[in-house]
Amino acid sequence: MLDRLQYIKQRFDEVSDLIIQPDVISDQKRYIALNKEYKDLKAIVEKREEYMNVVGNIDEANEIIADGSDAEMVEMARMQLDEAKERLPQLEEEIKFMLIPKDPEDAKNVMMEIRAGTGGDEASIFAGDLFRMYTKYCESKGWRTSIVDTNEGTAGGFKEVIFEVTGEDVYGTLKFEAGVHRVQRVPQTETQGRVHTSAATVMVLPEAEEFDVQIDMNDVRIDYFCSSGPGGQSVNTTKSAVRLTHIPTGLVAQCQDEKSQHKNKDKALTVLRSRLYEQELAKKQEEDAKKRSSQVSSGDRSAKIRTYNYAQGRVTDHRIGLTLYELQNIMNGDIQKIIDELQLVNNTEKLAEGVM
Structure with a gap:
């Protein structure tokens, strides 16, 4: 040493x-x-x-x-x-x-995607709550967030929201948030006071630079359309929104947040590049996971990683068995304690494996 x-x-x-x-x-x-x-x-x-x-x-x-x-x-x-x-x-x-050698991806900015899962309107509201939690956390870290695309829920929140986070060591901090987040509470739409369980999926994609992923634009279909808001009402009459389809993989990325067609195309291309990069990274992580027992850094988006129980005021991270009775603080963006514990477990496992 x-x-x-x-x-x-x-x-x-x-x-x-x-x-x-x-x-x-x-x-x-x-x-x-x-x-x-x-x-x-x-x-x-x-x-x-x-x-x-x-x-x-x-x-x-x-x-x-x-x-x-x-x-x-x-x-x-x-x-x-x-x-x-x-x-x-x-x-x-x-x-x-x-x-412990740092993952070279850790310094990258990220694209975060939050999608409502099972639970209907309540899942969309919960996705909105998670978006608020992450934006508040990013604000506390001095990171910049920028919305790329949204699909709003009918009763509030989002069916889907995609946003970019830029700052120092963003991916290394937020990568542990990838997976299924579950909420247990009485929904705003529930009249009989019954507790429902809903879920939202969080994806954390390291933002790929041009030299990370080369995209042949001949392989990309570009569609332009009018931006739309809640209820499908036309927000503008110009075709400023952009949808990109990568024909070889079928991956789709779109952006309608900016008024400029050119800016929306650039943002959509960044999302597409990140998704292609994440596909390759996922293969590598799957190979690494076979060598390791940890679920902490697998980023498995089908795995239930955390439960937010409003009745008991608790948050439980299932990967490391951590329970905190600080739900309101956590939903207000105070998630550093959870991230610190996840990083500690991950680093301890690396040490035990002799990853030096």
Whole structure:
């Protein structure tokens, strides 16, 4: 571990020198990549410094105790030794987690898709609640959200909503949200006070760059149509909405959020590219899942991952058996605690498998 930390320190020093060079600053793509590497390495280097300080404190305390000439200094050294010995294993664990190689997809922006499942109008309302939860969470992280396409429910919420999230390490944080989310509550439409169970499916697609997925536009059918709102009423009379169909795979992406046909086409193309990329990624993840027992990061959209029970005010994540009685806070976007636990379990499994 110390050898690895020393190499990281050397690389950090190299990157620190590089990012102030004029030729690097003028090359924006390289500058952004090096800046991100600098931030990632800086966190590990700072943890390494703390580790070295604690090891130094242990050596110093042992020397004072061995000398034994000053009783007061010996007493202080014993306290310092106890604190340092308690902190050292914690630091070692923290560093091990930090040294786990990051998935290269984790830094990507995402396309999130929320679709109402079983439960009729109540499922659409729940899909709307999840959309609100995620947008509030993204806002708390300083991430930007942008709606790509919506299909509103007849009683509120969405039959389907697609939105883009841009920021730092978005996919690495939100990928654990993929799957079936279930709600148990008395619907607004229920007159007899009975609890119903409804569901919505969440998909989290890493946003693909052009160099990730090459799309031959000869393979894409482009349809233009008028944007529509609730009830199918015409929102505008120009054909600004765009639907793209990838003929070889049958994948469809559309966007009608923008007034500009050109902007809608660009957004729809981003969605299509992400869906094609996700298909390839899903194959890889399926192969990885065969080697691993974890359901945490499989992103299986058919798997029930979480239940929101309103009567008991609880949220349960079934993959790791985590139950929190903080439903209102969670529905208001406070989901970091759940994500932290999922990441911890995922990283612990990687450590156990020796993925270093």
